[in-house]
Amino acid sequence: MENTTKRKEQKRMDDVISKIKAAEEKNRREIKKAQKDTHEIKGDFSNNLRINTDSYAGLFETATTIRQQQQLLQERENSWKHATQRLDILQKLEGKPYFARIDLQEKGEDKPESIYIGLGSFADRPDNFLIYDWRAPISSVYYDGGLGNVSYETPDGLQTVNVTLKRQFLVKDGKIKTIFDTDEVVGDQMLLDVLDDSSTSKMKSIVTTIQKEQNKIIRNTKADLLFVQGAAGSGKTSAVLQRVAYLLYRYRGNLTSSQVILFSPNQLFNDYIDQVLPELGEHNMVQMTYYQYTQRRLPKLKVETLQQRFERKLSTSESKIQKLKNSVVFFKAAAVYASFLEKRGMRFRDLKLNGKILYDHTVIEKIYYSFNENYHLRNRLDATKERLLKRLNRRIEKEATSEWVENILQGADNKELSKLYGTHPRNFENNDEELHFLGRRFLMQYYKKIHSDINRSRFLNINAQYLHFLRSVPDLIELDKHELIAAQWEEGVAGTLALLKKGRMLLEDVSPYLDLYDTITGKRGNTDIKQVFIDEIQDYTPFQIAALQSAFPRARFTVLGDLNQAIFTKKESYTLLDELRQIFANKNIEVVQLTKSYRSTKQITDFTKQVLLNGAAVESFERQGDLPVINVGEDEKRLTVELVAQLEQNEQDQLTTAVICKTLAECQIVSEKLQAAGQRAILIKSENQRLASGTIVVPAFLAKGLEFDAVIMWNADEKNYANEDERQLVYTICSRAMHRLNIFAVKKLSPLFDRVSADFYKRK
Numbered sequence: 101m102e103n104t105t106k107r108k109e110q111k112r113m114d115d116v117i118s119k120i121k122a123a124e125e126k127n128r129r130e131i132k133k134a135q136k137d138t139h140e141i142k143g144d145f146s147n148n149l150r151i152n153t154d155s156y157a158g159l160f161e162t163a164t165t166i167r168q169q170q171q172l173l174q175e176r177e178n179s180w181k182h183a184t185q186r187l188d189i190l191q192k193l194e195g196k197p198y199f200a201r202i203d204l205q206e207k208g209e210d211k212p213e214s215i216y217i218g219l220g221s222f223a224d225r226p227d228n229f230l231i232y233d234w235r236a237p238i239s240s241v242y243y244d245g246g247l248g249n250v251s252y253e254t255p256d257g258l259q260t261v262n263v264t265l266k267r268q269f270l271v272k273d274g275k276i277k278t279i280f281d282t283d284e285v286v287g288d289q290m291l292l293d294v295l296d297d298s299s300t301s302k303m304k305s306i307v308t309t310i311q312k313e314q315n316k317i318i319r320n321t322k323a324d325l326l327f328v329q330g331a332a333g334s335g336k337t338s339a340v341l342q343r344v345a346y347l348l349y350r351y352r353g354n355l356t357s358s359q360v361i362l363f364s365p366n367q368l369f370n371d372y373i374d375q376v377l378p379e380l381g382e383h384n385m386v387q388m389t390y391y392q393y394t395q396r397r398l399p400k401l402k403v404e405t406l407q408q409r410f411e412r413k414l415s416t417s418e419s420k421i422q423k424l425k426n427s428v429v430f431f432k433a434a435a436v437y438a439s440f441l442e443k444r445g446m447r448f449r450d451l452k453l454n455g456k457i458l459y460d461h462t463v464i465e466k467i468y469y470s471f472n473e474n475y476h477l478r479n480r481l482d483a484t485k486e487r488l489l490k491r492l493n494r495r496i497e498k499e500a501t502s503e504w505v506e507n508i509l510q511g512a513d514n515k516e517l518s519k520l521y522g523t524h525p526r527n528f529e530n531n532d533e534e535l536h537f538l539g540r541r542f543l544m545q546y547y548k549k550i551h552s553d554i555n556r557s558r559f560l561n562i563n564a565q566y567l568h569f570l571r572s573v574p575d576l577i578e579l580d581k582h583e584l585i586a587a588q589w590e591e592g593v594a595g596t597l598a599l600l601k602k603g604r605m606l607l608e609d610v611s612p613y614l615d616l617y618d619t620i621t622g623k624r625g626n627t628d629i630k631q632v633f634i635d636e637i638q639d640y641t642p643f644q645i646a647a648l649q650s651a652f653p654r655a656r657f658t659v660l661g662d663l664n665q666a667i668f669t670k671k672e673s674y675t676l677l678d679e680l681r682q683i684f685a686n687k688n689i690e691v692v693q694l695t696k697s698y699r700s701t702k703q704i705t706d707f708t709k710q711v712l713l714n715g716a717a718v719e720s721f722e723r724q725g726d727l728p729v730i731n732v733g734e735d736e737k738r739l740t741v742e743l744v745a746q747l748e749q750n751e752q753d754q755l756t757t758a759v760i761c762k763t764l765a766e767c768q769i770v771s772e773k774l775q776a777a778g779q780r781a782i783l784i785k786s787e788n789q790r791l792a793s794g795t796i797v798v799p800a801f802l803a804k805g806l807e808f809d810a811v812i813m814w815n816a817d818e819k820n821y822a823n824e825d826e827r828q829l830v831y832t833i834c835s836r837a838m839h840r841l842n843i844f845a846v847k848k849l850s851p852l853f854d855r856v857s858a859d860f861y862k863r864k
């Protein structure tokens with residue numbers, strides 16, 4: 101019976117594939133034709149176009165012809181683009197036309213209809229869909245429910261259908277390998293098959309096995325802020341990339357990939373995920389790290405790097421200051437401070453030329469505050485610039501006939517003079533007029549730097565302004581509520597000043613600094629971006645999120661993270677959701693929780709979740725593997741030998757391994773040891789490196805978001821992981837492992853593993 105089903109399904113698939121091939125042929129012809137047409141139009145254009153500029157009518161006619169040609173070319177270009185994209189999808193469908201079938205019966209219909217679901221839709225006749233796109237409304241039924249009555253959203257509202265069959269196919273090169281009939285939401289068997297695969301250096305799409313909870317994230321169109329809290333490995337990143345593809349499909353024509361931006365934890369991660377959307381037949385969205393986003397705007401300052409931030413040791417008062425600077429309270433204080441600036445307090449710089457002051461900062465200040473109270477910061481700045489430019493023009497007018505300028509003109513040679521004349525006709529009424537003209541031209545050149553300094557608002561003194569803001573903080577915020585006293589705060593300000601003098605800045609100062617600059621210059625947000633995604637949201641400060649929200653005022657936000665993996669913001673992350681509610685006040689906020697972890701075997705998930713204080717919410721997926729192994733040795737040399745042996749074992753078992761340490765310095769040491777032992781391992785030093793296949797050694801802060809077949813946590817001893825606030829870091833490291841986890845420690849294991857009961861791991 102099974103064989104008959106398989107044969108029948110294969111026959112249908114063969115039939116669909118041959119139709120796909122025919123469609124490919126047709127597309128190829130269209131592409132060729134569009135190319136040929138373009139070529140001909142261009143040829144025609146140069147042969148026939150007589151540029152007639154003799155009369156107005158002639159000019160008009162020439163312009164019209166050019167416009168017509170351009171339109172024709174544009175049309176051909178569009179049809180070429182469309183056909184090329186279509187061909188790309190068809191080629192993908194040819195190897196694997198679909199992965200699922202559902203039979204469903206609508207109310208009032210007498211027999212069920214079969215729907216086949218694939219990466220894209222395909223019809224041989226209008227309205228005769230042989231394949232439905234996985235993002236089509238009806239396809240939701242496949243991901244959302246089992247057999248029986250299932251509802252799905254359509255543009256006309258909720259529809260209910262009776263599902264009588266759910267079938268899944270494993271297909272390779274157009275051949276059906278296995279068929280599963282299931283009443284599960286998405287058959288666990290299929291998911292097991294997919295998850296059993298070993299890792300690659302690129303993330304894959306999960307389109308065939310999207311889970312019900314994930315489907316909710318993917319298809320949500322109502323929330324202004326969608327907050328996805330999910331355990332490590334629960335598919336947050338995967339779901340969100342599918343969501344981008346979904347939104348691009350759902351809003352085709354109104355949303356392009358360049359209007360979607362994803363903030364990711366590091367550059368390595370960008371590299372890791374960059375195949376998912378192309379695999380789904382879509383273009384990649386804009387991707388950047390928050391660091392790149394800010395650094396781009398501060399080319400002259402050296403902003404603290406991820407590594408420096410991660411490895412910085414803070415005193416108690418420093419960490420309180422950092423916490424305050426990161427908060428929404430601070431964001432609001434900055435807004436109050438800015439409103440005061442409308443009356444007083446702006447800091448300006450002298451405008452100088454060759455060391456000589458042209459406009460003193462007090463003069464600029466007077467101008468700035470000379471406008472009435474209806475002027476806000478932005479107009480005040482514009483009006484000041486205008487006034488300064490006027491003054492500069494007046495100065496030029498006045499000096500054009502002055503003695504010093506005349507002397508210079510007298511001494512100028514022909515070449516210099518002809519440069520001053522430029523293309524201006526030399527038909528002056530008299531000598532004076534000509535001298536005046538030349539004088540002005542000369543002075544415009546002479547004062548060019550001042551002109552551009554005014555235009556670029558270089559008279560603003562943003563460093564002094566930021567320090568002034570920091571010094572005003574005790575008047576704006578009740579420091580004692582943040583367990584700080586004025587002296588500690590002042591000390592902090594002095595630290596910021598000292599760094600600024602060296603051209604450096606801490607990460608927590610970057611966002612408030614840019615925010616202040618934007619408020620003063622009245623920079624408006626980017627209204628073109630419609631969807632903003634932030635991965636690993638727990639590592640963002642509320643200030644940064646608030647700043648992003650004002651930078652992209654028209655965008656909807658999808659933020660995802662795991663409060664248990666806050667390796668930068670640590671415990672503060674647990675209040676993040678409350679802070680988000682303040683930032684997105686009056687907006688529609690939806691929270692989705694993903695608790696099941698798909699990445700790791702049951703044994704690894706059950707082990708890692710016990711490291712957490714509140715790990716109960718993490719559910720493991722029934723995929724069996726070995727127990728994690730903890731190896732505590734007295735002697736580091738011996739342990740290194742065992743490390744090498746473990747790496748060899750992993751290689752034999754064809755598992756790619758990441759040796760993860762806390763810091764880069766530790767990584768460097770262990771990678772030298774491996775090298776000395778003749779073991780090949782690539783050290784990942786910076787986020788700008790590429791992810792290599794084979795064994796890698798990587799610091800924890802760069803392993804964020806990534807996964808490996810096997811993980812070795814190195815130096816897991818009591819000295820290295822002594823603090824309670826490193827619990828989340830330990831969890832993040834261990835939860836990178838898919839199939840095998842080994843933990844190595846010299847002498848005594850970190851107490852952060854004390855909570856794990858002994859029958860969840862093996863001791864070596």
Ligand SMILES: Nc1ncnc2c1ncn2[C@@H]1O[C@H](COP(=O)(O)OP(=O)(O)OP(=O)(O)O)[C@@H](O)[C@H]1O
Pocket residue numbers: 291294295304306309310311314330331332333334335336337338339661662665698699804805806807835
């Ligand atoms: N529905 C699914 N079908 C198949 N594989 C899935 C599914 N959901 C998640 N996975 C797999 O589980 C692994 C973890 O997914 P992902 O990296 O998206 O999780 P995450 O929640 O972002 O993890 P982390 O927070 O730890 O970085 C990936 O290998 C992904 O392909």
